[in-house]
Amino acid sequence: MHINSNVYRGLSRQWPALLLVGLMLMWAPRSWALSVFACEPEYASLVQELAPEASVFSATTALQDPHQVQARPSLIAKMRRADLAVCAGAELEVGWLPMLQMKANNPKVRNGQPGMFYAAEQIDTLDQQVRVDRTQGDVHAEGNPHIQFSPARMATVATALAQRMGELDSANRDSYQANLDAFLSRWNAAVPKWEARAASLKGQQVIAYHSSFRYLFDWLGMTQVGDLEPKPGIAPTSAHLASLLQRTAQDEVMAVVYTGYQDGRGAQWLAQRASLPLVKLPFGPGEEGVNDLFDLYDQVIDGLLKAQGNAP
Ligand SMILES: [Zn+2]
Structure with a gap:
């Protein structure tokens, strides 16, 4: 009885501290963050703008030909762990991404799943081909996939990507939206300056x-x-x-x-x-x-x- 009441008094003294710890845990940034596989560095960069806390991996560097990539085991491992893959699409990665998707066997990043995001599907590409004759070489039939130099299209892609991240990780939806707003306001301010200089x-x-x-x-x-x-x-x-x-x-x-x-x-x-x-x-x-x-x-x-x- 005597001991019990001591325990009770001890707990009641600690109660404010326990409450504080509980509240701190609620407010602390969540340790879970999206794991993102980007096919090209421009999309890794865009992901970093929209989700600075995400872990982002780029399958290629800007000094690598994005049409020709080896489906290496390290790439397969990264894709296996991804919550989201962000790629140009429009057949840019047709020579290697399907192989990676197959070998990684990650249902989240299969085509048609919300975890597989293609930039080209969000915009109108230039130079779409009505008829493709493969004797013309490695033609981009679905239009030109090298859209990183179109400021308007990249803004559209960013908007769609932030929305997709919010769908996949609804607890952080507001922060993706806030990061998108910040990115777009910088971007929209920069575009006319680039145009004037050029x-x-x-x-x-x-x-x-x-x-x-x-x-x-x-x-x-x-x-x-x-x-x-x-x-x-x-x-x-x-x-x-x-x-x-x-x-x-x-x-x-x-x-x-x-x-x-x-x-x-x-x-x-x-x-x-x-x-x-x-x-x-x-x-x-x-x-x-x-x-x-x-x-x-x-x-x-x-x-x-x-x-x-x-x-x-
Ligand atoms: Zn190309």
């Missing part, structure tokens, strides 16, 4: 590698008058380079453009022969000095302005 590029013609920068040129009012690839996915041949060289004699071309994972030799040869500036533009966050999508846009515009002789 104004002199409007109407300029370039020769580039693949359709990698199609959305950038479309946005800035530039035209790609030649492709270093004779067919999509095919490296430049000497006959093709010779025909491009002739092209530069007819058209007023500002520069030859390519990106890090593409073979620079053909681009170099053409630029040298045609006495044109050669520009290597970053393709995604993670390249030197490119920490996020804002840096990416800054740098591609800087690179083009430098080639034009309008160095910032």
Whole structure:
């Protein structure tokens, strides 16, 4: 009896402290966070904007060809643990993602599940093909999947992605929405500044590698008058380079453009022969000095302005 009452008194003394601990546990940030598998670094970057506490893994770097990826065991393991996979879609990953999905055997990220998010499904892609003839090379039939350089489309993708995260993790729905609002207000403030800086590029013609920068040129009012690839996915041949060289004699071309994972030799040869500036533009966050999508846009515009002789 005596002992019991001591225990009771002891507990009643500790009660305020226990209550405090309980409240602190309720308020503490949840330790569980979304595990996200991004196919390309631009989507890893977008996920970080919308869900800074998520654990994000990017299957490729900006210096890797996103069309050609090995379904390595480390990628399979990451995909097996993912709550959400975020990929460009429009067949960009057709050569490797289905294999990863199959081997990872994670029902959350199967096609058609809310955990499998394709950016291209949220927007209208450019250059959709009505009829595809595979003899034309590795054609993107569902339109161009390299949408990271379309600011309007990326804003639409961000909005859809924040909503999807809220569906998968409803306890944090408000924070995804708040992060989206913060991202969009920065993004929408940056876009007109980029457009003003890039104004002199409007109407300029370039020769580039693949359709990698199609959305950038479309946005800035530039035209790609030649492709270093004779067919999509095919490296430049000497006959093709010779025909491009002739092209530069007819058209007023500002520069030859390519990106890090593409073979620079053909681009170099053409630029040298045609006495044109050669520009290597970053393709995604993670390249030197490119920490996020804002840096990416800054740098591609800087690179083009430098080639034009309008160095910032
Ligand atoms: Zn492509």
